[in-house]
Amino acid sequence: MEMVIDLLKKLVSIDSVNPCLSPKHRGEGEIADFVAEHLRLIGADVRTQEVVDGRKNVIGVIRGSERGRKLLVVAHLDTVGVDSMIIPPFKPVIAGNRLYGRGSADNKGGMAAAIEALRSISLDCNFKGEVIFAGTVDEENEAKGIEKLVWEIEADGAIVIEPVGLKVVVAHKGFAWQEFRVMGRAAHGSDFANGIDAIFRTQRLLVELIKMNDELMKHAHPLLGPASLHASQIHGGEGWSTYPAQCVLTVERRTLPGETKQKVEKEFLAIADRLLEEGIDVETKMHFFRVATEISPNEVIVQSLLKAASDAGIDCSVSGMSAWPEAGVLNLSGIPSVVFGPSGCKGHESDEYVELDSVVKCSEVLERAIRIFLS
Numbered sequence: 001m002e003m004v005i006d007l008l009k010k011l012v013s014i015d016s017v018n019p020c021l022s023p024k025h026r027g028e029g030e031i032a033d034f035v036a037e038h039l040r041l042i043g044a045d046v047r048t049q050e051v052v053d054g055r056k057n058v059i060g061v062i063r064g065s066e067r068g069r070k071l072l073v074v075a076h077l078d079t080v081g082v083d084s085m086i087i088p089p090f091k092p093v094i095a096g097n098r099l100y101g102r103g104s105a106d107n108k109g110g111m112a113a114a115i116e117a118l119r120s121i122s123l124d125c126n127f128k129g130e131v132i133f134a135g136t137v138d139e140e141n142e143a144k145g146i147e148k149l150v151w152e153i154e155a156d157g158a159i160v161i162e163p164v165g166l167k168v169v170v171a172h173k174g175f176a177w178q179e180f181r182v183m184g185r186a187a188h189g190s191d192f193a194n195g196i197d198a199i200f201r202t203q204r205l206l207v208e209l210i211k212m213n214d215e216l217m218k219h220a221h222p223l224l225g226p227a228s229l230h231a232s233q234i235h236g237g238e239g240w241s242t243y244p245a246q247c248v249l250t251v252e253r254r255t256l257p258g259e260t261k262q263k264v265e266k267e268f269l270a271i272a273d274r275l276l277e278e279g280i281d282v283e284t285k286m287h288f289f290r291v292a293t294e295i296s297p298n299e300v301i302v303q304s305l306l307k308a309a310s311d312a313g314i315d316c317s318v319s320g321m322s323a324w325p326e327a328g329v330l331n332l333s334g335i336p337s338v339v340f341g342p343s344g345c346k347g348h349e350s351d352e353y354v355e356l357d358s359v360v361k362c363s364e365v366l367e368r369a370i371r372i373f374l375s
Helices: 002-012 029-041 104-122 144-149 198-216 261-277 300-311 327-332 356-373
Strands: 045-052 055-063 066-076 093-095 098-100 128-136 157-161 168-172 174-183 228-236 246-255 282-290 318-321 337-340 353-355
Touching (some): 002 098, 002 104, 002 356, 029 045, 029 055, 029 104, 029 128, 045 144, 055 144, 066 104, 066 144, 066 356, 098 104, 098 356, 104 128, 104 157, 104 353, 104 356, 128 144, 144 327, 157 300, 157 356, 174 198, 174 261, 198 228, 198 246, 261 282, 300 356, 327 337, 353 356
Parallel strands (some): 066 157, 157 337, 168 318
Antiparallel strands (some): 045 055, 055 128, 098 353
């Protein structure tokens, strides 16, 4: 227990804020070097993979005594920013069963557990095949690290580390970021005959989006619940006495497995077309899309993890998660992937913490799962 907690404290002490989210921070370089050196010390063959602007994935391989399957274990190196934190972000503090600090839950608690599991595995190498650890960059932004990784890594299964409360996650939602630009006509505030208020017009768009969300709520996935959408941001107007010429509304749509980018775009375009029939001109554009995926509970990696959890005294069945994990990219690349990790807060909170007993239990389960999958 002491070794994994000590490793966790060292990881949290390193600033690895994603530089795309907060340019004043250094990014993943220091933590990548630390993880690479730690993997070397436990006997892994280590290399780095440049992703973008000098930011590198770290890849460590431990080989068993015989040829066999390849298991990939992925933990992202980056964290979100720290400006809103009410605790010291890089000075880990233990209070009871909790360790506080930025990245403690997302994703350094699980990362420490995974590396400790690899250390235990490396002591005897009594397994067939290979276990590959990958520390990826940029998960908290555009996930460029995992997208680069899949071009160079082959594996028969993967475990993606995220703080999911020791649940075995086989399904996750995707998302779309959609922008709507509602057009009006600028005029002086006193010139009501010529002014067309784009913000007023946006209320019709909001009504249509609320109807869409109500319809989405009627159809639930057994593990994920319903798809959903929400209005994220709204911008419009230039001054007190001016009719706004435009109003921009951004929307996030959470998707279910089977929903494609084309399907979601078509639904949003249909709303714009209906409003145009009423004389309301709306431009719409999709900025980003991540597909939802799921794998069969009968996959070997899923059954290995369920057996490992059961052997460790955890009573669990397969689950889903509403957030999008890197498992989405791996599943699309043909590597069946399950999400697993410790308990704590959801990860981006101002007083982020991870539960220490769950980190220890996570490491135990991961070691068991690796041995089962590679037996």
